[in-house]
Amino acid sequence: MKLSKLPILQWKTEELVLIGTFAALIKLVTLTISLMGGGMNPITLVLKNVIATAMLVVLIHKVPRTGVLMLYVVQQAVIMMMLMGSGMIILPGYLLAAVMAETLAYLSGGYRNTVAILLSIGFFDIASRCVAVGLSWLFLRENITMFYTSVAIVAASYVGCLIGLGTGIKFVKEFRHAGFIRF
Amino acid sequence: MLASSASNLNQNRFSAWMKQLDIRVKVLTMFCLSISLIFLKNPYALAWLGTLTMIALLCMQRYRTTLTLYGFLLIGWLLSFAFSRLLAQYIPAMQNQGLIQTMIPFLRMWPLINLSLAIALTLEVGSALKSLKQMRLPRIIYLPLMVALRFIPGFINDIKQLRDCLTIRGIPLTPWKLLIHPRRTLRLLFVPLVIRALRLADELAIAAELKQVGYGAGPQTAKAQLRWCDSTFLAVTMLAIVAAWQLPGANVHNAGDIKQIQHQTQQSTAEEPS
Numbered sequence: 001m002k003l004s005k006l007p008i009l010q011w012k013t014e015e016l017v018l019i020g021t022f023a024a025l026i027k028l029v030t031l032t033i034s035l036m037g038g039g040m041n042p043i044t045l046v047l048k049n050v051i052a053t054a055m056l057v058v059l060i061h062k063v064p065r066t067g068v069l070m071l072y073v074v075q076q077a078v079i080m081m082m083l084m085g086s087g088m089i090i091l092p093g094y095l096l097a098a099v100m101a102e103t104l105a106y107l108s109g110g111y112r113n114t115v116a117i118l119l120s121i122g123f124f125d126i127a128s129r130c131v132a133v134g135l136s137w138l139f140l141r142e143n144i145t146m147f148y149t150s151v152a153i154v155a156a157s158y159v160g161c162l163i164g165l166g167t168g169i170k171f172v173k174e175f176r177h178a179g180f181i182r183f
Numbered sequence: 184m185l186a187s188s189a190s191n192l193n194q195n196r197f198s199a200w201m202k203q204l205d206i207r208v209k210v211l212t213m214f215c216l217s218i219s220l221i222f223l224k225n226p227y228a229l230a231w232l233g234t235l236t237m238i239a240l241l242c243m244q245r246y247r248t249t250l251t252l253y254g255f256l257l258i259g260w261l262l263s264f265a266f267s268r269l270l271a272q273y274i275p276a277m278q279n280q281g282l283i284q285t286m287i288p289f290l291r292m293w294p295l296i297n298l299s300l301a302i303a304l305t306l307e308v309g310s311a312l313k314s315l316k317q318m319r320l321p322r323i324i325y326l327p328l329m330v331a332l333r334f335i336p337g338f339i340n341d342i343k344q345l346r347d348c349l350t351i352r353g354i355p356l357t358p359w360k361l362l363i364h365p366r367r368t369l370r371l372l373f374v375p376l377v378i379r380a381l382r383l384a385d386e387l388a389i390a391a392e393l394k395q396v397g398y399g400a401g402p403q404t405a406k407a408q409l410r411w412c413d414s415t416f417l418a419v420t421m422l423a424i425v426a427a428w429q430l431p432g433a434n435v436h437n438a439g440d441i442k443q444i445q446h447q448t449q450q451s452t453a454e455e456p457s
Contacts, residue, residue, distance in 0.1 A: 011322075011323050013326065013388055013391045013392050014384075014385075014388040014392075016322070016323060016326040016327045016330070017326070017327070017330050017384050017387045017388040017391060018381075018384045018388070019327045020326065020327030020328060020329070020330030020331040020334070021330055021331070021334050021380050021381075021383060021384040021387070022380065022384075023327060023331050024330070024331035024332070024334040024335060024338065025334070025338065025376070025377070025380045027331075028335065028338055029373070029376070032342075043362050043365075044362070047362075047365055047368075050365075050369075051369075051373055054373075055377065058377060062381070071323060071324075071327065074324060075324075075327050075328060075331060078324070078328055079328075079331055081210050081213075081214070088214050089214075089217055089218070089221075138221045139220075139221065139288055139291055139292070167369065171374065171377065174374065175377075175378075175381070178378070180378065180381050
C-alpha cells in the first residue's frame with residue numbers, strides 16, 4: 001500500500017478493511033493459542049505474544065499511517081467489549097499507550113522507517129503491559145501472590161513481544177518478496 | 184421423557200430469550216458488572232453475584248463447557264493457595280494470606296466468566312451488526328468492526344482448509360506437535376493464515392468500494408428502542424448489583440492494608456511498655 005497523505009480522520013476503505021481484518025485475526029489467533037495451551041502455559045504465553053506482535057508489525061507495514069495503532073486499539077477494545085465486556089476498562093490506558101507510541105514513531109522518523117515502527121510497537125507493548133499490571137492489581141489486590149504471579153506472566157509475555165518484533169520483520173521481508181507489501 | 188423434552192423446551196426458550204437481547208444491553212451490563220467487581224471486596228456479595236450468574240449460565244444447559252471452565256477455575260485457585268502457603272514459609276508478609284484472601288480474586292472473576300460465557304454463547308453476528316448500525320458510530324470505527332465480525336466465520340473455514348492441507352502433506356496438527364515445533368508452526372500455519380487474511384482484506388475492500396460502504400450518508404441509523412426483554416434483563420442485573428453492594432459481609436483487607444495494620448499493631452505494642 002502506498003503512503004497515504006490524507007488527513008488523520010480520512011481513511012481509505014482499503015485501509016479500514018485491513019485494520020478490521022488484522023484486529024480480528026490477532027484476537028482470534030491469540031485466543032485459540034491460549035485455549036490450546038490451557039491457560040497458564042509459559043510456551044503458549046510466549047508464542048501468543050510472538051504472533052500478535054509479528055502480525056502488528058505486518059499491519060503497520062501494510063498501513064503505514066499515523067493513527068493506525070490507535071484505530072487498532074479501539075477495534076480490539078470493541079471486540080473484547082462485545083465478547084467479554086471488559087474492553088471499556090482497559091481502553092483509556094491502551095489508547096494512551098497507543099498515542100505515546102505513535103508520538104515516538106513520529107519523532108523517530110514516522111512509519112516510513114522500519115526502526116520507528118519497531119520502536120513504536122516495542123513501546124506500545126511495554127506501556128500496554130503496564131496498564132495490564134495495573135488492572136490486575138485492581139482485581140487481585142487481596143492476594144499479593146497472585147499479583148506477583150501476574151507480574152511474572154506479563155514479563156514473560158513481553159519477552160514474547162520482543163521475539164515477535166524480529167519475527168515480524170522476517171514476515172515483512174517474505175511478504176514484500178511475495179508482493180503483498182509494497183512499501 | 185416428557186420432563187426431558189420440557190427441560191429442552193425451557194433451555195431453548197432461555198437461550199432464545201438471551202439471543203433476543205440487544206448487544207448494547209449485554210455490553211452495558213458487562214461493563215457495569217466489571218466496574219462493580221473491581222470495587223467490591225465483600226466475599227458474600229461476590230458469591231451472590233457469582234451464584235446468580237451461574238444460575239443464568241446453567242439455565243442454558245451447556246453443562247460440559249461450564250464444568251470445563253469451573254475445573255480450570257478450581258485448579259487455578261488450588262494452585263494459588265498452594266503457592267501462597269509455600270511462599271509464606273519464606274516471606275513473612277505472606278503469612279497473612281488466608282483462604283479468603285486467595286479466594287476473593289477468583290470470586291471476583293466468577294460472575295464475569297459466567298456472564299461473558301453466557302453472552303458469547305448467545306452472540307449472533309447478524310444481530311451484532313444490526314446493533315452496530317444503530318450506534319451512530321463514525322465510519323473509521325464502524326467499517327473495520329463490521330469487517331472484523333464478518334471475518335470470524337471465514338477465519339474458521341480457513342483454519343479447517345489449512346488443517347486438511349497439512350494432513351494431506353502428512354503433518355499432524357495436534358497441539359503438542361505445534362508446541363514442540365514453534366518454527367514449523369509459524370511457517371506452515373501462521374504465514375499462510377496471514378496471506379489468506381491479506382487476500383481476504385483485498386477482496387473485502389474491493390467489494391466495499393463497489394457497494395460504496397461507508398460513503399455518502401453513511402449507515403442508515405434507527406432510533407434505538409428499549410424492548411421489554413432488554414429492560415427486564417437490565418433491571419434484574421442492576422438490582423442484583425445494587426443488592427450486592429447492600430449486603431453486609433466480612434471486612435477483607437487487601438495486601439497493602441494488611442501490611443499497614445501489621446505496622447500499626449507493631450507500633451502500638453512497642454509503645455505500650457513505655
